Amino acid sequence: MIRSFDTLYLHPGLEDHPRAMELLRRIPYRRLERLERMQELKERMRLEPEATVARGKYSAALAPYPGRMVEGCPATPGMCCCRYRVINLIMGCPFDCSYCILQGYLNRPTIFIYPELEKIFGEVDREIASCNEYPLRFGTGELSDSLALEHFTGFAHPLLEFFRNRPQCWFEFKTKSTRVQSLLEFSPVPGNIVVSWSVNPPGVIGSEERGAPALGSRLKAAQAVSAAGYRLGFHFDPVFHYEGWEDDYRKVVEEIYRRVDPGRVAWISLGTLRYSSWLAGLLQRRFQGHRLLAGELFPVRPDGKYRYPQPLRVEIYRRMHDWIRAFDSEVYVYLCMESAVVYRWALGREVGGDELAVERGFPAPPGWRAGVI
Numbered sequence: 001m002i003r004s005f006d007t008l009y010l011h012p013g014l015e016d017h018p019r020a021m022e023l024l025r026r027i028p029y030r031r032l033e034r035l036e037r038m039q040e041l042k043e044r045m046r047l048e049p050e051a052t053v054a055r056g057k058y059s060a061a062l063a064p065y066p067g068r069m070v071e072g073c074p075a076t077p078g079m080c081c082c083r084y085r086v087i088n089l090i091m092g093c094p095f096d097c098s099y100c101i102l103q104g105y106l107n108r109p110t111i112f113i114y115p116e117l118e119k120i121f122g123e124v125d126r127e128i129a130s131c132n133e134y135p136l137r138f139g140t141g142e143l144s145d146s147l148a149l150e151h152f153t154g155f156a157h158p159l160l161e162f163f164r165n166r167p168q169c170w171f172e173f174k175t176k177s178t179r180v181q182s183l184l185e186f187s188p189v190p191g192n193i194v195v196s197w198s199v200n201p202p203g204v205i206g207s208e209e210r211g212a213p214a215l216g217s218r219l220k221a222a223q224a225v226s227a228a229g230y231r232l233g234f235h236f237d238p239v240f241h242y243e244g245w246e247d248d249y250r251k252v253v254e255e256i257y258r259r260v261d262p263g264r265v266a267w268i269s270l271g272t273l274r275y276s277s278w279l280a281g282l283l284q285r286r287f288q289g290h291r292l293l294a295g296e297l298f299p300v301r302p303d304g305k306y307r308y309p310q311p312l313r314v315e316i317y318r319r320m321h322d323w324i325r326a327f328d329s330e331v332y333v334y335l336c337m338e339s340a341v342v343y344r345w346a347l348g349r350e351v352g353g354d355e356l357a358v359e360r361g362f363p364a365p366p367g368w369r370a371g372v373i
């Protein structure tokens with residue numbers, strides 16, 4: 001786990017911004033540079049992309065609000081979308097998962113932190129004002145881990161304050177970390193906040209999620225925030241297929257429900273391993289011999305991403321869904337980036353693309369009243 005950054009880059013436009021100055025005090029670093037100096041990193045990156053991915057985790061940049069920071073999750077056309085709204089407060093992550101799509105974003109050779117929360121919150125408010133048909137779900141865990149850098153950024157409290165006053169939508173912290181102290185210090189806990197953990201069997205975590213905490217530590221953190229009053233989420237994503245996967249994943253489901261009360265779990269998502277064809281070469285160079293590359297994956301329509309064959313994905317989802325239902329008959333289970341056909345065969349549910357979030361029972365936050373904003 002990173003205790004200090006090697007280089008912290010600062011954009012000159014933020015030199016008077018109070019939160020940027022506070023971050024300069026909070027974030028430990030060895031060297032402070034102006035953001036223009038990052039150009040050198042970008043030039044090296046073209047020549048040595050693999051080394052740049054690893055090196056980029058040891059530096060960070062405080063950058064100004066670049067325009068749009070709240071967007072729909074980049075769902076694949078033709079796959080069912082859960083309408084997740086992504087808030088890009090941080091882009092980049094100190095963990096180093098073999099399957100992480102961020103490795104392909106070679107235009108960002110370091111972790112970017114955007115301190116101008118007030119501008120981002122303005123965007124969120126505009127989104128909320130324009131949608132009263134269904135409850136929006138916002139989260140910061142798409143292009144980063146929501147809490148991995150919380151001890152440096154302290155973003156959790158402003159986010160909690162902001163969303164406490166917008167009870168008509170959900171806000172989700174999605175993480176693999178155990179940095180929950182600031183959540184535990186916040187009171188009262190708003191009913192529309194979900195803290196969710198991405199989970200995998202211990203063997204997969206050990207080989208594929210470098211730098212991320214062990215399963216037991218994640219679940220202990222989940223128990224702590226649940227006891228404090230937060231709702232929980234779990235994301236089995238990506239699920240790997242290998243000899244013995246059934247036992248391993250069933251035990252993770254059992255371990256979750258051994259530790260947490262089913263009534264506290266708001267949702268669980270399932271998604272099997274996938275990666276873009278443009279990422280395949282980089283993954284092969286960085287993770288030769290890893291589980292990621294041991295399975296047979298094929299380019300699949302409509303997006304050409306590498307996935308397990310459809311019958312195998314259906315089988316994995318069916319089994320996992322059954323194991324979850326054995327403990328929890330209520331929790332909302334959904335698939336990430338899957339087709340309507342796979343939904344039907346795996347979960348026995350009819351979904352229609354963008355209608356998924358509205359029609360198929362995504363739970364509503366406590367402050368949601370249809371048609372009222």
Ligand code: SF4
Nearest residue numbers: 093095096097100144
């Ligand atoms: S925790 Fe998430 S964002 Fe971070 S490296 Fe792993 S997959 Fe990528």
